[in-house]
Amino acid sequence: MQQKPFFDAPFPDAPISDIDPYEEHHLEDPREFHETLRRNGPLVWLTRYGVWATGKHREVTAIFKNFRTFCSSRGVGLQDFKTEEPWRPPSLILEADPPEHTRMRKVLSSVLSANALSALRAGFEKEAEQRVDRLLGAGEFDGIQELAVGFPITVFPDAVGLNRENRHFLLDYGNLVFNMLGPRNEIAARAAQRAASAVAWIAEQCERENLADGALGGDIYGYVDRGEITETQASLLVRSLLSAGLDTTVIAIGNMLRCFADHPAQWQVLRQDPHRARFAFEEVLRYASPVHTFFRTADEDTEVSGVPIREGAKVLLNIDCANRDTDRWPDANVFDITRRPGGQAAFGVGIHACVGRHLAALESEVLLQTLAAKVRLIELTGAPVPDANNALRGYRELPMRIEAGE
Ligand code: OVV
Numbered sequence: 001m002q003q004k005p006f007f008d009a010p011f012p013d014a015p016i017s018d019i020d021p022y023e024e025h026h027l028e029d030p031r032e033f034h035e036t037l038r039r040n041g042p043l044v045w046l047t048r049y050g051v052w053a054t055g056k057h058r059e060v061t062a063i064f065k066n067f068r069t070f071c072s073s074r075g076v077g078l079q080d081f082k083t084e085e086p087w088r089p090p091s092l093i094l095e096a097d098p099p100e101h102t103r104m105r106k107v108l109s110s111v112l113s114a115n116a117l118s119a120l121r122a123g124f125e126k127e128a129e130q131r132v133d134r135l136l137g138a139g140e141f142d143g144i145q146e147l148a149v150g151f152p153i154t155v156f157p158d159a160v161g162l163n164r165e166n167r168h169f170l171l172d173y174g175n176l177v178f179n180m181l182g183p184r185n186e187i188a189a190r191a192a193q194r195a196a197s198a199v200a201w202i203a204e205q206c207e208r209e210n211l212a213d214g215a216l217g218g219d220i221y222g223y224v225d226r227g228e229i230t231e232t233q234a235s236l237l238v239r240s241l242l243s244a245g246l247d248t249t250v251i252a253i254g255n256m257l258r259c260f261a262d263h264p265a266q267w268q269v270l271r272q273d274p275h276r277a278r279f280a281f282e283e284v285l286r287y288a289s290p291v292h293t294f295f296r297t298a299d300e301d302t303e304v305s306g307v308p309i310r311e312g313a314k315v316l317l318n319i320d321c322a323n324r325d326t327d328r329w330p331d332a333n334v335f336d337i338t339r340r341p342g343g344q345a346a347f348g349v350g351i352h353a354c355v356g357r358h359l360a361a362l363e364s365e366v367l368l369q370t371l372a373a374k375v376r377l378i379e380l381t382g383a384p385v386p387d388a389n390n391a392l393r394g395y396r397e398l399p400m401r402i403e404a405g406e
Pocket of ligand 1: 091092093094095177178239240241243244
């Protein structure tokens with residue numbers, strides 16, 4: 001049998017654990033790992049990988065905010081780009097530090113500003129209404145295929161300005177990108193197999209001539225014409241949209257359906273006042289965070305909450321655990337759309353916080369409002385099938401039905 005690696009504690013008496021959070025059953029059900037993080041916190045050394053880990057809201061937030069010490073340019077996964085070759089050219093925004101990060105961030109934040117996106121709403125609403133109307137007569141269906149995938153896989157590529165063909169490659173690619181943030185386990189190998197044809201296809205879609213005018217991809221190339229970025233940078237920024245923009249919202253919408261199916265009283269609260277959709281989405285992200293893990297790398301010797309951290313150390317930030325931290329929200333384990341979940345960390349915190357959040361919110365909000373207007377009951381009709389992913393947590397299948405009602 002293959003010997004599992006073992007990394008000694010970095011100092012005597014350091015809190016350690018030999019749990020492997022990347023075992024499939026922990027990825028599918030993180031409760032035991034969360035318990036380990038809480039019991040040994042605020043930081044615990046994972047002997048299996050030789051990294052620090054935290055799931056405390058205070059420390060996760062502090063490390064995200066301290067972007068000078070805890071850099072992103074050495075990768076935001078388990079791998080250290082300083083010592084290991086990344087599988088693709090690093091992202092110019094996700095895997096970069098200031099000042100380079102700042103310039104790229106400015107481009108994407110203006111392309112993806114709430115204002116720039118407001119023109120998309122009407123088209124999103126039309127698509128959501130058609131889809132929900134069709135499902136109201138459908139009996140039992142898979143909420144993942146029909147809603148969580150079906151809605152964004154239409155509106156998102158249209159918003160970016162992609163061709164109509166082969167859009168399923170976007171899901172394969174996103175799945176690969178997120179799985180590659182973890183160890184090179186079976187799950188990552190399967191993702192790579194599945195995405196074999198997607199990688200070259202993605203690179204092609206990022207080229208200027210494959211992007212429709214008047215859509216987000218073309219808007220990014222507008223910054224080339226104004227001399228602010230190069231053509232190569234533009235194509236990599238489009239790649240960022242395609243990497244981060246679809247699987248995340250698919251998972252978020254799936255988690256949203258599950259939350260409301262499990263909490264029918266909360267569904268009635270939303271139906272009474274559909275304007276709560278924006279806050280409801282934020283509460284879904286807190287209660288069932290789509291991205292469970294990002295890493296940072298200590299670029300110098302430092303300490304966090306009294307724990308010394310050496311230069312080069314990776315720190316696993318468990319976002320979904322932090323979002324259920326009862327030190328931050330005494331009733332963290334209650335799904336309550338009437339709370340104001342300010343400070344929830346699902347989009348990250350600080351300079352790297354999700355730049356596409358307004359687009360994600362628009363998609364989810366439109367779908368949620370459409371459902372709230374037309375649907376009396378959301379009900380599971382079978383067991384949800386979890387989707388084990390090294391960085392995302394959600395469902396592969398969600399058997400359900402919806403019932404019409406004013
Ligand atoms: C997985 C992920 C998240 C956010 C951004 C990117 C990727 C990127 O490629 O820039």
